[in-house]
Amino acid sequence: MEQWDHLADVVAVGSGAAGLGAALAAHANGLEPIVLERAALVGGSSMLAGGGMWVPCNHFMLADGDEDTRELALEYMEGLIGDLPPASTRIRKETFVDRAPQMIEFFESLGMKFRRTTGYPDYFPHLPGGSEVGRGVESVIWDTRALGEWADKLPPRRFPRNLPLGTLDVAKILLAKRTVSGFLRLARIYAHHYVAKIRGQKLVGGGGALVAQLLHQALERDIPVWLETRVVELVVEDGRVTGVVAERDGKRVRIGARCGVLLGAGGFARNEELRKKYQPPGITNKWTSAHAGDLGDGLLLGETVGAATALLDEAWWGPSSYLLPNGPGIFHVSERSKPGSLIVDQSGRRYFNESTDYVLAGQTMFERDKDVPALPSYLVFDQRYRNRYPFAAFLPGKTPQELVDNGYFKRADTLEELATLCDLPAEALKETVERFNGFAKTGVDEDFHRGENAYDTYYGDPRVKPNPCLGAIEVGPFYAVALYPGDLGTKGGLVTDERGRVLRDDGSVIEGLYASGNTSASVMGRRYPGPGVTLAPALTFSWLAMLDAAGKPAPEAKALAGTANL
Numbered sequence: 001m002e003q004w005d006h007l008a009d010v011v012a013v014g015s016g017a018a019g020l021g022a023a024l025a026a027h028a029n030g031l032e033p034i035v036l037e038r039a040a041l042v043g044g045s046s047m048l049a050g051g052g053m054w055v056p057c058n059h060f061m062l063a064d065g066d067e068d069t070r071e072l073a074l075e076y077m078e079g080l081i082g083d084l085p086p087a088s089t090r091i092r093k094e095t096f097v098d099r100a101p102q103m104i105e106f107f108e109s110l111g112m113k114f115r116r117t118t119g120y121p122d123y124f125p126h127l128p129g130g131s132e133v134g135r136g137v138e139s140v141i142w143d144t145r146a147l148g149e150w151a152d153k154l155p156p157r158r159f160p161r162n163l164p165l166g167t168l169d170v171a172k173i174l175l176a177k178r179t180v181s182g183f184l185r186l187a188r189i190y191a192h193h194y195v196a197k198i199r200g201q202k203l204v205g206g207g208g209a210l211v212a213q214l215l216h217q218a219l220e221r222d223i224p225v226w227l228e229t230r231v232v233e234l235v236v237e238d239g240r241v242t243g244v245v246a247e248r249d250g251k252r253v254r255i256g257a258r259c260g261v262l263l264g265a266g267g268f269a270r271n272e273e274l275r276k277k278y279q280p281p282g283i284t285n286k287w288t289s290a291h292a293g294d295l296g297d298g299l300l301l302g303e304t305v306g307a308a309t310a311l312l313d314e315a316w317w318g319p320s321s322y323l324l325p326n327g328p329g330i331f332h333v334s335e336r337s338k339p340g341s342l343i344v345d346q347s348g349r350r351y352f353n354e355s356t357d358y359v360l361a362g363q364t365m366f367e368r369d370k371d372v373p374a375l376p377s378y379l380v381f382d383q384r385y386r387n388r389y390p391f392a393a394f395l396p397g398k399t400p401q402e403l404v405d406n407g408y409f410k411r412a413d414t415l416e417e418l419a420t421l422c423d424l425p426a427e428a429l430k431e432t433v434e435r436f437n438g439f440a441k442t443g444v445d446e447d448f449h450r451g452e453n454a455y456d457t458y459y460g461d462p463r464v465k466p467n468p469c470l471g472a473i474e475v476g477p478f479y480a481v482a483l484y485p486g487d488l489g490t491k492g493g494l495v496t497d498e499r500g501r502v503l504r505d506d507g508s509v510i511e512g513l514y515a516s517g518n519t520s521a522s523v524m525g526r527r528y529p530g531p532g533v534t535l536a537p538a539l540t541f542s543w544l545a546m547l548d549a550a551g552k553p554a555p556e557a558k559a560l561a562g563t564a565n566l
Helices: 017-028 044-048 059-063 070-081 090-109 144-153 167-173 180-198 206-220 272-278 297-304 358-369 383-388 401-405 415-422 426-442 454-458 535-549
Strands: 006-013 033-036 114-116 136-139 229-237 240-248 251-263 315-322 329-331 341-344 377-382 410-412 478-490 501-503 509-515
Touching (some): 006 017, 006 240, 006 297, 006 535, 017 033, 017 206, 017 251, 017 535, 033 229, 059 114, 070 090, 090 114, 090 535, 136 206, 144 206, 229 251, 251 297, 251 535, 297 509, 315 358, 341 426, 358 478, 377 383, 383 478, 410 415, 415 426, 509 535
Parallel strands (some): 006 251, 240 509, 251 509
Antiparallel strands (some): 114 136, 229 240, 315 329, 341 377, 377 478
């Protein structure tokens, strides 16, 4: 019999959505949980996320009259993802579609508040079952004063996420110089921000609001959250995981788990050794936008007890730049969709639809590099683009000279000079831009079909006609920024079943061990169906895992019938 320094029913490793969500679910089902967090601050990569959750058939959609059905959601997932065992099996997809709406209602029952992100489409809305109106849900803007001294345990949020804004606000405010609605939205957000400061409020949106709400509910229930506590070992008795060994205050602490351990410590995006071992050639952890503590602890712990793994070569990829000289990596979404920009490889040629979803874009960069050097590729744009749109945190028209001098922004008066700065063949770059400019005039991208679906145009500019994603590159000076396949975190990890239980290679269950979030291999396989397919499965499978730990079945799935209006 093990001797424990502390005893709980459930040990949740990690304080992001997966860990905090599991702790709340455990408590709601009569269990005593404890949350262990390696870092000094709460939230991990969940805190840095946009905060959206992709939830088919959610009750907000149904209340708005935008009906969704189980069959449509599954048709979309199967058509996009395919059957990809052991991570994305039919039963795991079915479980997610059936249980994600119930997950939202469960956390609402605890006192959390959410809202719909109406109009943010699926990332492949043109596929069968895809939605143009969107299946997204997010936390409401939230006042962290309710956390008391724990508010100081939330990481600071970078612009624009330090403003009280949500998912739908981002696309609008990026057009503040171009549209009345964008200007008014930004003005409203700033007014909200300053009025809140006068009132002493500490507002947060996005992933920060989600984590803050989860943390608040945990503190309200006196759930222990131990920071600066790194789990270094899983304790196994008679084939069952019964607790952990952790390092805290310079000492080793043995913590027993009567009903189970849930690993929700994120992925391994910041672990250079693991990335080079498992991921495509050329990878480095310098390009990632993941949390600094995303070091693979959960994966490594699971492997020590024989857990199966899958999709370790994958990540939540996305074209990213690297702020010289020492980072950070900057993840680019809207910049690729704005008219007046294109991406070329080192031959000076376009090779994909720049507005496509970020995971596919990152995968395409790696695939292209097998035949034509594409690491880095270059995002090319002109002064008109620069005057109209923000670039990362840099406001329109504000291009810091020091970033030109150090080579982050490559700037030249002509395309030929720009090609020289980027070591690209000048004639090829000129031909590429000229062909692209022709597409901008007709509104039809004959090569890669940019702007032909609702997701492509979501971050476009509605004032640009006939295609809001296509604009000519013709007003000097001209710019280029080196792009790499960065990421929001890794998406491969421990193999789990539809109840969140960790499996061995032979499919057997490792009793007492659960995993969720980026510690587990994603149910989304190698694809990215829509906004929020990291956080929604994290919370859903954490909730289901704790039902299993408590020996309770999941609630009966609701029948969602009706004609879809998608």
